[in-house]
Amino acid sequence: xxxxxxxxxxxxxxxxxxxxxxxxxxxxxxxxxxxxxxxxxxxxxxxxxxxxxxxxxxxxxxxxxxxxxxxxxxxxxxxxxxxxxxxxxxxxxxxxxxxxxxxxxxxxxxxxxxxxxxxxxxxxxxxxxxxxxxxxxxxxxxxxxxxxxxxxxxxxxxxxxxxxxxxxxxxxxxxxxxxxxxxxxxxxxxxxxxxxxxxxxxxxxxxxxxxxxxxxxxxxxxxxxxxxxxxxxxxxxxxxxxxxxxxxxxxxxxxxxxxxxxxxxxxxxxxxxxxxxxxxxxxxxxxxxxxxxxxxxxxxxxxxxxxxxxxxxxxxxxxxxxxxxxxxxxxxxxxxxxxxxxx
Numbered sequence: 001x002x003x004x005x006x007x008x009x010x011x012x013x014x015x016x017x018x019x020x021x022x023x024x025x026x027x028x029x030x031x032x033x034x035x036x037x038x039x040x041x042x043x044x045x046x047x048x049x050x051x052x053x054x055x056x057x058x059x060x061x062x063x064x065x066x067x068x069x070x071x072x073x074x075x076x077x078x079x080x081x082x083x084x085x086x087x088x089x090x091x092x093x094x095x096x097x098x099x100x101x102x103x104x105x106x107x108x109x110x111x112x113x114x115x116x117x118x119x120x121x122x123x124x125x126x127x128x129x130x131x132x133x134x135x136x137x138x139x140x141x142x143x144x145x146x147x148x149x150x151x152x153x154x155x156x157x158x159x160x161x162x163x164x165x166x167x168x169x170x171x172x173x174x175x176x177x178x179x180x181x182x183x184x185x186x187x188x189x190x191x192x193x194x195x196x197x198x199x200x201x202x203x204x205x206x207x208x209x210x211x212x213x214x215x216x217x218x219x220x221x222x223x224x225x226x227x228x229x230x231x232x233x234x235x236x237x238x239x240x241x242x243x244x245x246x247x248x249x250x251x252x253x254x255x256x257x258x259x260x261x262x263x264x265x266x267x268x269x270x271x272x273x274x275x276x277x278x279x280x281x282x283x284x285x286x287x288x289x290x291x292x293x294x295x296x297x298x299x300x301x302x303x304x305x306x307x308x309x310x311x312x313x314x315x316x317x318x319x320x321x322x323x324x325x326x327x328x329x330x331x332x333x334x335x336x337x338x339x340x341x342x343x
Contacts, residue, residue: 003131004059005033005138008169009178021051029055030178037142039063064089064135066143081139083108083132087125090156091136093143101151102140106133106167107158112192114226116215116259116289116297119157127163133170137180152182155190155211159228161197171208184208190255195232198240202247210244211253211285212237216263217271225263234275241279251281258308259289264300269311276317283318 007015012026025047032044041047041055064081067088071077077093092103108125110117128136136156141149152174154160160167171187173179188209191197201210216222222229229237241252254276258264276282286309288299299305305321312319 001058001060003062003129004029004055005061005131005134005173006129006169008172009176019054021048025051027178030176034138034173034176034179034181037138062131062135064132064139066139077143079139079143081136089128089132089136091140092156093140095147099150100144100147101153102137102149103153103156104133104136104140105156105158106154106160106163110158111162112159112226112228114192114213114215114228116225116257116262116292116295118292118294121294124158127166128158130166130169130173133166134173134180137174141180149182151186151188153188153190153211155188159192159194160189161191161194161201164197164200168204168206171206175206188253192226192228193232193237194228195236195240198244202244207250209253210250211255212241213257214254214272214284215257215259217268217275221263221268225259238275238279241282245279245281249281251283252279254282254284255287256284257287257289258300258305260298260300260304264304264308266307266311269308270315273312273315273317277315283320284312285320285322286312287322 004012009026009030012029013023016023016025028047029044032038038044039061041052041059044052044055047055062084064083066079067082068080069077075095079091079093081089081091083089087108089105089108091105094101094103105128107127109123110119111124137149137152154167167189171184171189174182174187175184184207188211189201190211190213192213198210198212201208213226214222215225216229217234219229219233222234244250245252256263256272272284276284286305288305289297291298300308309319309321
């Protein structure tokens with residue numbers, strides 16, 4: 001048996017034809033799952049009874065259970081979800097004036113052990129399936145009730161491009177007009193710099209947004225912060241970024257978490273500006289670090305943050321400054337899961 005949310009609409013249509021039924025039933029099933037939010041075939045009342053029975057014999061729904069929630073004073077909400085095998089993952093809901101963004105995980109734990117991130121503290125467990133990734137989005141939609149989920153960012157636990165096939169199958173279901181119908185330009189994939197995945201993504205022909213966690217502009221510092229840099233150093237990463245921009249004509253966002261005493265000096269700002277000067281379509285998103293006491297990570301003070309931003313602007317770099325969200329509920333990746341596992 002298989003979780004039915006593993007199937008694209010086209011795959012489901014082929015199954016309908018294989019069992020001798022009209023393919024329009026596939027769209028009915030999709031509507032029940034993704035628009036009406038049902039999680040049982042008996043609820044799909046406009047389907048023939050024989051089809052409902054057939055579906056229940058061949059498919060199932062594995063739904064993650066919300067086991068803990070945390071709400072921030074800034075409106076950010078974090079949900080801790082327990083999977084069927086008892087592993088735990090997180091999603092974050094980030095409201096803004098004209099959007100609600102769901103931050104979604106792609107793996108249980110993380111292989112890459114960035115020094116400022118709580119996701120890798122307990123190590124890597126496994127990839128999430130396509131159905132489990134889609135289910136995270138459905139759990140967010142169900143939690144929001146009447147509010148409208150408008151954007152998805154794959155910036156939760158794990159390295160999305162290390163789970164490439166499941167990720168992009170989920171993206172297609174999320175994007176499908178018959179599915180969750182969230183536009184590709186409202187879907188962002190964030191990577192720690194997994195070069196083979198960026199190369200592959202450039203050939204997808206999808207207008208999803210690419211975000212790269214950079215956090216340093218020298219190999220020495222970046223390798224210390226992000227061990228993946230030893231495998232894919234900055235020269236190789238920037239080269240593949242140039243290729244990506246040339247092939248897709250799309251802008252890349254470089255995420256830069258500002259960590260007090262580590263990467264927030266004016267010298268680091270100058271290094272960053274020089275490194276990005278040859279990229280035609282890019283911007284830097286500065287993010288003051290969420291405090292992670294286990295890792296000794298803390299944000300710089302406001303003056304240092306603004307000085308860093310100004311140094312980039314003076315050198316012609318497009319910069320945004322993102323306010324850290326959910327600090328009072330420890331909304332950084334992996335923190336709520338870590339607290340649960342400490343108990």
